[in-house]
Each structure stands twice: as C-alpha cells, then as structure tokens.
Amino acid sequence: MVGQQTRLRVVDNMNSDLRMEGEITGYNLSPQAVGEDAYASQTRLTITVRVKYINNQNQALSKDQSFSAYRDFSSSEMLTDVQDELCNQICTDLTDLIFNATIGDW
8 A cells, every 4th residue: 555655665674764563452343223122223343453653754753543443234244244344444444544644744
C-alpha cells in the first residue's frame, strides 16, 4: 500500500525516516439491533489496534494512538462463516485510518 500512495519505500534497517509498530488490542462482538423477540438481529465485529508511529525526522509528529473499525453482520450468520470477509474489510478501513493519521502527509 505504501508504494501505491506515496514515494515511500520499505527498508529493513534502523536508519529509517519513520518506523511503525502495532498490536491488536481488541477483537469484540457486540449486539446491535434488537428485534421484536428481544434478540439481536445484528452483531458488530470491532477490531482495535494500537499503533506507535515514530517520525525520526520530526519527533513532534510521532504518535502512540489506537484505531478502531467495525462491520455489522446478521446475527443469523455464524461468525466463522463471515469472519474472513469482515476482517478483510475492517483491515482495509484500519489501514486507511492509520495511513491518513500518520504517513499520509509524507
């Protein structure tokens, strides 16, 4: 992705202009829309990641921030049946959020 939206390139050394580290800190399911029978008709999958962005050119621009994205799906579906597609969509959203908040201005 980086090569598609900027002139940045990935390097494998510690002398880089910026460095990014991250971890998944949340993977949660929560009921959303409640039907007439008092059961949830929609379930929300939310993924949260914590990203540490180190700008070696300007330390004032460094960040340690959490990002979350979610997708809703019908509660009649099993998570195992929709999980891969939901995770792909959520990861795309997270990538865009992180990119815009960190290296989008390089």
